[in-house]
Amino acid sequence: MRLAVAGKGGAGKTTLSATLALLAARSGRPVVAVDADANPNLATALGVPPHAASLRPVPPSLVSRRRGGAGLLEPIDEVLDRYSASGPDGIRLLGMGGPAHADEGCLCAAHAVVSAVLEDLGGPERLVLVDMEASPEHLSRGTVRHVDAVLLVAEPYYRSLETVRRMSALVAELPVPSTSVVANKVRSPADRDAVEEYCGRHGLAFAGAVPWSDAVGLADRARVPVADGPGTGDVVAAVHDLAGTLGRLTGHRLLG
Ligand SMILES: Nc1ncnc2c1ncn2[C@@H]1O[C@H](COP(=O)(O)OP(=O)(O)OP(=O)(O)O)[C@@H](O)[C@H]1O
Ligand SMILES: [Mg+2]
DSSP states (O other): OOOEEEEEESSSSHHHHHHHHHHHHTTOOOOEEEESSSSOHHHHHTOOOGOOOOOOOOOGGGEEETTTTESSSSOOOHHHHHEEEEOGOEEEEOOOOOOTTTTTTHHHHHHHHHHHHHHHHHHHOOOOEEEEEESSSHTTTTTTTTEEEEEEESSSSSHHHHHHHHHHHHHHTOOOOOEEEEEEESSSHHHHHHHHHHHTTTEEEEEEHHHEHHHHHHHHTTTOOOOGGGSHHHHHHHHHHHHHHHHHHSSOOOOO
């Protein structure tokens, strides 16, 4: 199962990706966490210490351009062995190439690598979580065309919801079978209702809500994964429920 997590800047994509990854790994699933953000933060959110958090990207030379998109030239398991970093609980981490210098040009090659890697990471056993960057470029380029589902993270305010609506329209033009929306940073039943009502009005599947918690910010500053608290139990429980709902919406089990 390959799940891409998208949404407006700062909505909580990395926080929810890391928490889902840790819950799945601790439930016995093999997990590959793909940091598809050229400004990477997923390793840190998983609790990888700063000195080990910079990921070695899969080089573009391992990807061939072919009809219908980019393809990996080597078996995915070899690519994983060579380029993935070890995260907690057996999670394997892959990164996207980012800009090494200013004025360097576009990231076409890095997008092609992510696309090719995702194509070959399919299969029922492995859970692949793709933490996307805020820009809709992953969608306009079709970088995530091979995922099984996209989870759009929305904060309960209008511009965040509008972003999710625009992104879901782009996902609908890709061969991605399932798209759903999770509300994050929800402070009241009214917040949750607003997101659910917006989803209903725009034909978007609502997958649940994750509460606002001051403990999430404290965990971030302490460089502790949200899944490990302290004080984040309500958020972790909500992400656990989200995993169950996504399982039902997508037809793919997330937790072991
Ligand atoms: N449920 C929550 N309650 C409180 N704060 C939260 C919650 N979820 C995320 N945050 C905080 O929101 C900020 C942005 O979170 P995060 O980095 O996960 O967002 P993002 O969507 O990945 O951002 P970017 O677009 O920059 O990649 C962080 O400070 C994080 O700690
Ligand atoms: Mg992020």
